[in-house]
Amino acid sequence: MTITFSKYQGTGNDFIMIDDRTEQFPVDKNLIAFLCHRRFGIGADGLILLRNAENYDFRMVYFNADGGEGSMCGNGGRCTVRFAQDLGLFEESTTFIAVDGEHKAVACEEEIFLNMSDVSGIQHDGNNDFLNTGSPHFVTFVNDIESVEVVNEGKNIRYGDVYGPIGGTNVNFVEVLNNDSLYVRTYERGVEDETYSCGTGVTACALSAHDRLQMESPINVKTRGGNLRVSFAAHEPGKFDSIYLIGPAIKVFEGVFKVDDL
Numbered sequence: 001m002t003i004t005f006s007k008y009q010g011t012g013n014d015f016i017m018i019d020d021r022t023e024q025f026p027v028d029k030n031l032i033a034f035l036c037h038r039r040f041g042i043g044a045d046g047l048i049l050l051r052n053a054e055n056y057d058f059r060m061v062y063f064n065a066d067g068g069e070g071s072m073c074g075n076g077g078r079c080t081v082r083f084a085q086d087l088g089l090f091e092e093s094t095t096f097i098a099v100d101g102e103h104k105a106v107a108c109e110e111e112i113f114l115n116m117s118d119v120s121g122i123q124h125d126g127n128n129d130f131l132n133t134g135s136p137h138f139v140t141f142v143n144d145i146e147s148v149e150v151v152n153e154g155k156n157i158r159y160g161d162v163y164g165p166i167g168g169t170n171v172n173f174v175e176v177l178n179n180d181s182l183y184v185r186t187y188e189r190g191v192e193d194e195t196y197s198c199g200t201g202v203t204a205c206a207l208s209a210h211d212r213l214q215m216e217s218p219i220n221v222k223t224r225g226g227n228l229r230v231s232f233a234a235h236e237p238g239k240f241d242s243i244y245l246i247g248p249a250i251k252v253f254e255g256v257f258k259v260d261d262l
């Protein structure tokens with residue numbers, strides 16, 4: 001069989017995007033892992049199906065590069081919004097449904113403004129925080145981010161005694177650059193590697209920086225793949241709403257992949 005796909009990236013977090021409004025994509029963990037493989041397949045951090053959803057412009061179904069169905073993906077969400085716009089499903093603003101619920105988004109020229117799920121609490125543990133921004137995120141503040149061994153240290157926390165048994169976590173290392181800017185590097189669960197950028201992770205780090213350091217919205221966040229912004233409204237400590245992840249989402253190419261022996 002053949003699979004028609006598009007490839008999108010948001011600050012270097014890259015996704016295979018499939019128009020699956022007919023729901024004919026053969027969802028299979030091994031197939032998705034194969035398509036995401038950077039040597040044998042198309043290559044991506046994740047695969048996203050765009051499907052129809054009653055009362056919404058579309059549904060986003062996200063899978064990590066290992067083929068497992070993931071929790072929410074912020075950069076993937078921004079890319080899906082751009083894909084939906086390219087398909088003509090909306091012009092400027094949209095409302096869609098994902099695994100963590102309803103999302104609104106606005107497409108500007110370059111940027112997608114994606115409304116993220118509200119956050120109801122942050123767990124503190126010394127220099128570390130843990131919060132859920134649609135996906136679980138461990139956040140730790142460091143002084144020299146370039147010297148962090150993101151993969152080794154990330155793996156230890158992701159598979160460690162605390163988070164390993166509860167399904168693991170994404171792991172973010174944050175350096176404060178100045179009073180409104182952060183630099184974030186992320187070890188991503190499900191990719192099991194450092195990615196160039198992680199949208200739910202960047203969001204978690206911005207909220208954590210507000211909580212710990214009173215950094216005000218909007219916060220600029222540098223990642224290996226480019227720059228994002230996070231705006232939010234803060235209420236009681238650890239509680240946030242009107243959270244927006246803002247940044248570019250770009251179509252890279254489209255193609256047809258031939259899968260034998262399915």
Ligand SMILES: N[C@H](CCC[C@H](N)C(=O)O)C(=O)O
Binds near residue numbers: 070073075191197
């Ligand atoms: N790259 C994604 C995060 C995916 C979350 C996934 N790694 C998981 O928790 O299973 C983002 O931009 O938000």
